[in-house]
Amino acid sequence: MKKNLWFLTEERPKKEVLIKVLEKFAKDYEFAVFIDAIRILPILENGKFAFKYEVVGFRCNNVDRVYIKTISGNSSAVDFLIFYQKNEPTLRDKPIYAIEETKTDDSESRNTGVYQRAIKFLFIQTYYPNAKKIMLYYLRIDQKKVATSTYIFGTRLLLTLGVEVLGKKLDPKIFKPFxxxxEIIALKAGMKNAPKGNVPILFTKLDKKIQISGRLFKSGGLSHDPNIGALSLIAAALRRLGWKGEIEITRHGLLQQHVEGGNKFIQIANALNISLQGITISKAVMHKSYWKYDMDGEKLGTIFIHLVAENFTEGYSIFENHAGCEKGYFITKEGKPIALEKYSDKRAYKAGNKKKIISIPDLILIDFGRSEVIDVEGKKYKFRKDGIKELRGFKDIEDRYIKKYYPGFEIIRTVVLFGGVEKKIVELKVGFLLNEQGDLILGVQAPELFKEAIKNLLDFWA
DNA sequence: AAACCAGTGGCTACATATAA
DNA sequence: TTATATGTAGCCACTGGTTT
Structure with a gap:
């Protein structure tokens, strides 16, 4: 009986990532795989979306089908969980891969390129110790020629924990586990000092205690993400290399009242037995389950329309921001990605004029045939009025980018909704609704691209 | 100029408080 | 009782100031 591959993800599945993972899977399992042109098809049952996508356009004798489903994590969860089994994964099943993806190279940010999300691999370790942990770089810029010390330090810590790095060329002479x-302490001690006024990450090794200095306090609490990642990563590596004594964080900047919540760092501190100088850490337990199928988020709607448009019409996305904070690029006609400015007038914004920020849609689609650009704002059904309101704010991005790079195109603004049980749309500004039963509902004034996409999808399954 | 760490920004989800 | 407002945690990426 052939098994299926299941991609469970919090984000929009990207073809480039799917291909990388398929190749990695084939290599690890020594399977032959032939990848043609990957296509992602929403699966319909009786004309309704089954909240499941199928990946086609490749061949592998050991894989029957490849499915994608949208999930959301309960704690600090990785971006992709991959299962290799016949049936749809449940919480009792074990993933073969846990993959964290980033677009950040260390030339852009040391903090986010390596430290910030390391904690995710510590969480996955406690839930699924046998899943292969992968840090996947999906760089849109050239990789930095010479790695920074911070990057080397952080990556070697990840390697020490058994994390594999994909998508980057790493010199095996430098990048090896501690x-x-x-060795860990010596490498850090040899790195450049932190600027004055900053709390450096430094080790003090005593007989029965290793102290690590590092700031954890940020904006009123324990929320300094990069250092939460760095310090827990260091502690985990120390434990992995056999340290049984105390691990104490110093100069963290926290007061007792800041650690009462049991956030992700406190959970990991419990698991790894880390202490904070001058503070008693409360008992904190991790969430019972690592993930759940997402049947709630607005992204279900925008990801659906995005994939239908790209796989069933000639249209495609020139900007996307499904996750709200994901690094987004605007794609020009020539296919060149450009980073968007955040403010129309930075000085005025910093001085307090919050209107000077450039509002961005969740998705921008291009319809070359009809010379239309479609700004899409995604919302949950019950918040549809907010979505309609937000459509008014896209003038800046249209003036600065769309009109400049796509002159002569008509710009359409529309809202895409997910949720509820309604079977019709009242509001004219709503172009598409995917309700929680999987009904596909077009708005009266839906963009032609939407109509074409849904029609082709229905025809495909008819 | 490169590289260090701190801080900011914008979004969602969720829990709780307050108003209708 | 229900709808709305508010606050916190979390997520991911980028910017800033300072030192080397």
């Missing part, structure tokens, strides 16, 4: 605790 073998001893002293």
């Amino acid at each position: 073998k001893t605790i002293d």
Whole structure:
């Protein structure tokens, strides 16, 4: 009986990522795989979306089908969980891969390129210790020629925990797991000092205690993401290399009242037995389950329309921001990605004029045939009025980018909704609704691209 | 100029408080 | 009782100031 591959993800599945993972899977399992042109098809049952996508356009004798489903994590969860089994994964099943993806190279940010999300691999370790942990770089810029010390330090810590790095070329002579605790301490001690006024990450090794200095306080609480990642990563590596004594964080900047919540760092501190100088850490337990199928988020709607448009019409996305904070690029006619400015007038914004920020849609689609650009704002059904209101704010991005790079195109603004049980749309500004039963509902004034996409999808399954 | 760490920004989800 | 407002946690990426 052939098995299926299941991609469970919090984001929009990207073809480039799917291909990388398929190749990695084939290599690890020594399967032959032939990848043609990947296509992602929403699966319909009785004309309704089954909240499941199928990936086609490749061949592998050991894989029957490849499915994608949208999930959301309960704690600090990785971006993709991959299962290799016949049936749809449940919480009792074990993934073969846990993959965290980033677009950040260390030339852009040391903090986010390596430290910030390391904690995710510590969480996955406690839930699924046998899943292969992968840090996947999906760089849109050239990789930095010479790696920074911080990047080398952080990556070697990840390697020490058994994390594999994909999508980057790493010199195996430099990037290797640490073998001893002293090696970790020595490498950090040899790095450049932190600027004055900052709290440096430094080790003090005593007989029965290793102290690590590092700031954890940020904006009123324990929320300094990069250092939460860095310090828990270091502690995990020390434990992995056999340190049984105390691990104490110093100069963290926290007061007792800041640690009462049991946030992700406190959970990991419990699991790894980390202490905070001068503070008692409360008992905190991790969430019972690592993930759940997402049947709630607005992204279900925008991801659906995005994939239908791209796979069933000639249209495609020139900008996307499904996750709200994901790094987004605007794609020009020539296919060149450009980073968007955040403010129309930065000085005025910093001075307090919050209107000077450039509002961005969740998705921008291009319809070359009809010379239309479609700004899409995604919302949950019950918040549809907010979505309609937000459509008014897209003048800046249209003036600065769309009109400049796509002159002569008509710009359409529309709202895409997910949720509810309604079977019709009243509001003219709503172009498409995917309700929670999987009904596909077009608005009266839906963009032609939407109509074409849904028609082709229905025809495909008819 | 490169590289260090701190801080900011914008979004969602969720829990709780307050108003209708 | 229900709808709306508010606050916190979390997510991911980028910017800023300072030192080397």
